[in-house]
Amino acid sequence: MSNPVLEALALHKAFRGLVAVDEVSFSVREGTVHALIGPNGAGKTTLFNLVSGLLPVSAGSLRFLGQDITGLAAHARARRGIGRTFQNIRIFASMTVLENVMTGMSRRLRQPWPLVLLRGGAAGREEATAKQRAHHLLDLVGISEQADRPAADLAYGDQRRLEIARALAGEPQLLLLDEPAAGMNPTETAGLMALLQKLRTDGLTILLVEHDMGFVMELSDQITVLNFGRVICEGQPEAVQHDPAVVEAYLGPKVAQRLLAAKAVKNPQACP
Numbered sequence: 457m458s459n460p461v462l463e464a465l466a467l468h469k470a471f472r473g474l475v476a477v478d479e480v481s482f483s484v485r486e487g488t489v490h491a492l493i494g495p496n497g498a499g500k501t502t503l504f505n506l507v508s509g510l511l512p513v514s515a516g517s518l519r520f521l522g523q524d525i526t527g528l529a530a531h532a533r534a535r536r537g538i539g540r541t542f543q544n545i546r547i548f549a550s551m552t553v554l555e556n557v558m559t560g561m562s563r564r565l566r567q568p569w570p571l572v573l574l575r576g577g578a579a580g581r582e583e584a585t586a587k588q589r590a591h592h593l594l595d596l597v598g599i600s601e602q603a604d605r606p607a608a609d610l611a612y613g614d615q616r617r618l619e620i621a622r623a624l625a626g627e628p629q630l631l632l633l634d635e636p637a638a639g640m641n642p643t644e645t646a647g648l649m650a651l652l653q654k655l656r657t658d659g660l661t662i663l664l665v666e667h668d669m670g671f672v673m674e675l676s677d678q679i680t681v682l683n684f685g686r687v688i689c690e691g692q693p694e695a696v697q698h699d700p701a702v703v704e705a706y707l708g709p710k711v712a713q714r715l716l717a718a719k720a721v722k723n724p725q726a727c728p
């Protein structure tokens with residue numbers, strides 16, 4: 457089994473009275489797609505915010521590549537190799553698509569990216585290389601022909617792909633994707649699946665939050681299921697998707713019992 461890239465140990469996050477993430481532990485192994493699923497409000501995005509450093513933990517710890525990162529700021533985690541996209545897309549609407557990708561390169565550029573865009577000389581050469589890389593990334597996610605358009609003009613699915621390109625510009629070792637297939641049509645979703653499979657083959661580790669269960673089950677190596685902030689199940693797709701606790705979390709106890717009685721839910725021991 458490959459090494460853990462990310463280890464979450466008893467992570468806890470409370471917003472005043474509300475416990476959004478409750479003693480959550482899991483490990484993400486190198487070169488895998490690890491999905492985090494659960495009904496609306498289960499705590500998935502909050503967990504992403506804890507991992508990327510956007511929110512401080514209330515308790516618990518995080519290790520990335522064997523080192524404790526619990527106290528590090530978000531930019532420091534990004535520099536170490538944690539990239540992410542957002543459930544509510546965050547792009548710079550008035551910049552071009554290409555410029556948006558270049559904003560993701562700060563971690564690697566010697567000059568801050570706005571200077572790279574403005575200066576000549578060494579910065580000019582750096583800019584040329586950066587532009588070339590940005591074009592390559594846009595090509596990879598399939599929107600290179602839109603490079604010079606304002607990002608605001610992109611269709612929703614393409615904005616999601618732009619976010620992935622920008623996250624990849626930081627050369628992450630772990631990529632967090634919060635609902636990347638949301639708003640995509642079946643053709644776009646298939647393209648996204650192929651892209652993520654390629655990234656995994658190239659060695660990237662991916663932590664994925666996604667509501668499209670067909671997508672999750674086909675792509676993931678491992679799945680952690682959250683409900684009301686707690687881990688209720690973890691395993692490989694085949695085991696998790698038939699687990700009664702998981703079915704109940706999504707469909708409610710009545711439907712789960714009917715499915716169980718009709719033997720439509722197999723493998724009841726999957727997640728004790």
Ligand SMILES: Nc1ncnc2c1ncn2[C@@H]1O[C@H](COP(=O)(O)OP(=O)(O)OP(=O)(O)O)[C@@H](O)[C@H]1O
Pocket residue numbers: 471474475476494495496497498499500501502503543
């Ligand atoms: N900044 C915040 N302040 C207060 N409560 C919050 C905050 N962020 C999230 N919550 C609450 O924490 C819980 C978990 O929310 P979260 O957004 O993590 O769920 P989620 O699993 O991502 O849901 P969805 O699938 O709908 O995106 C919810 O009850 C939510 O209302």
Ligand SMILES: [Mg+2]
Pocket residue numbers: 500501502543
């Ligand atoms: Mg969410």
